[in-house]
Amino acid sequence: MKDLLGRDNAITVEDALMLLNKQKLGITGIELIPIENAFGRVLAQDVASPENLPGFNRSTMDGYAVNSADTFGASDTMPVYLQIKGQVLMGQRPEIKLRRGETCQIPTGGMLPEGADAIVMFENTSRLDNEMVEVMKTVSPGENVIMFDEDVKKGEVILKAGHRLRPQDIGALAGLGILEIEAYVKPVVAIISTGDEVVPADKPISIGEVRDINSYNLAGMISACQAVPLKKGIIKDDLDVLREAVKQALNESDMLLITGGSSVGVADYTARVINELGSPGVLFHGVAMKPGKPVIGGIVDGKPVFGLPGHPAAITVSFETFIEPLLIRLSGEIQKPALPSRRIVRALFSRNLSSAIGREEHLRVYVERRNGALWAIPVLGKSGLIRTLVQADGIVIVPMKKSGIYEGEEVEVRLFNT
């Protein structure tokens, strides 16, 4: 069904997401990268350990290596006495071999000598002379020791394909001597700005013109998703020019965002070009949300293409709602559904606010502590204002079937990326 302007009726956010989720996406390539540069990258294959870790029984404390059976029953009041057979040096295989009743000094990280299966911490010993030490604590087999292959066994998968590497994961790779990994190539997202009134930020402007804000906002959000923004400049409102620009941009990218396509002419061009250049073309044109209603979503031969409304707030909300989830898919990351992808904070809403039933409203809010409680205060103002986004800390979503939020109601604030 079309409305007065020939646009399809707005569909719900849920339906729009479902349409997008069903689409097959082209995947980016795979590249070999050194682990030093792999923080935040997504593994393209499972990583199995090439060796056992540790490769030897290792002390986790400074103390005395013992045969644990020799310490059974030892206590402050009833110490046992062991004979000292020298000491283990760091990084060296000890030549000492402990017999029952014998011990040797060992540093944290030192290799256990043959005959030892536990460490008594210095704190629980008292050295009598160069030959004898008093042990005042019972230790169990394996106590204060990481045993051979206890951490990782050879051949074991330690990190799975689809995992985004965290600092400790890189540490683990280094620990296993794995210096390069196969990662998915970061998705490239092209940005085309449209609008006869839009001028580059570094050019002087005349009355009636505005600077290109959106490509900067989008580039930042794309980077925050660990993808690569590719600015393709500003083009005039012309069907043929747009078609050429879109064709070229799609050749160089995995996704394309066209901004400023909210005024009727440009929106129509955008939809037409998406339909012309590949299938399935436009999936939806208009979504029951505020801001962001005029958003156009489509797929051209496996590459998502969006026509985004020109207002800064609408750009942010459309990006978070539709583009971020697609970028995660394109990146190859398999997220744990139990974990939030953003910082979220619960707060009390500061005032009564009505919201039209039948559309999902994304309110910009800032968060403040007042009398010990956190409050979310809506930043009111038109979605065309930059100010509302700059002042806000995040977004509160009023679901489609809710007619508003009461003062004092608890809400979830999804914080913007920093």
Place this chain on the structure above:
Amino acid sequence: MKDLLGRDNAITVEDALMLLNKQKLGITGIELIPIENAFGRVLAQDVASPENLPGFNRSTMDGYAVNSADTFGASDTMPVYLQIKGQVLMGQRPEIKLRRGETCQIPTGGMLPEGADAIVMFENTSRLDNEMVEVMKTVSPGENVIMFDEDVKKGEVILKAGHRLRPQDIGALAGLGILEIEAYVKPVVAIISTGDEVVPADKPISIGEVRDINSYNLAGMISACQAVPLKKGIIKDDLDVLREAVKQALNESDMLLITGGSSVGVADYTARVINELGSPGVLFHGVAMKPGKPVIGGIVDGKPVFGLPGHPAAITVSFETFIEPLLIRLSGEIQKPALPSRRIVRALFSRNLSSAIGREEHLRVYVERRNGALWAIPVLGKSGLIRTLVQADGIVIVPMKKSGIYEGEEVEVRLFNT
């Protein structure tokens, strides 16, 4: 007071943080950077707007520009009729001047002609012919318009020093034609690995040796804090060598982390060097926390220096507890205390777990959804194991005065950075 090993008694995490907070830190410099590269950077000075935004009354809708008074009382059943005087073109100052009873077509983003103070959306109009349009809705003055300087006034401070720039902030700067900003130089954090048993990850290892895991883990965590890691290699356990290495590293950095200083000898060297090289020197040596107890914290002439225990989990916990807050200070960022700096998720604890009173315990956990609820499952195992960190999604803190967590108790999981 000293313990058996001559170490000072462990102080509480709270006291250690207080000691660190009281210290004056050297600040990093200031640099001019283009806004394209400013995402995530911290402003070193307030940014005031050089102009009014918008510089003209701008339509936020496609429709008809009107004098709102002409529409008063208009409705579906009682439309008003206005005479069409051409149309406003994008990016151009309109030459039309509306008189009462007149209107003109205007696109989203178009400049209002003289005599107009509101826009009626197309949806609320019906064009009769080339000369007449029927308006079926009353609009108020300013409706669907962003008025001159409504967004930002010339001279107004829009972003404050200490603010970490988000995507929309960069957009706002672009919108005001501000192409460069003064940012604090990112803090440089040097890393020295110590230990006779530690070998570089790219070198073959022998029995008794371990690869340098910690510098990789630390480099990732430093990068995640938007600081710059500077690896200074692995040095042997020798006082003079350490002193020279520390001196040199401090010349090139704003903070220094020495890892592997948990075995008694190295820890003593580390503390001694920190005290020798500048004041106030060592602030604490040993903190009542697990893991991470042997951590040494000090300041050498305004630069924080830490001796970190060698276990991977202790590295992560010490970093999150002590180093991250200092890095935020060094970066110049002024954080909103109401906002969490990390992703946090609330979950139910999966089992009874006891914890010694008198120390703060940092449990590694993973998070899973079971029967509709989120559960935090502790990853048990020695802090020397890499596995426990790789398997965990985040940390649950058991406060010092708590003797454990009950099964089913709600806990807060602080997720690791990705």
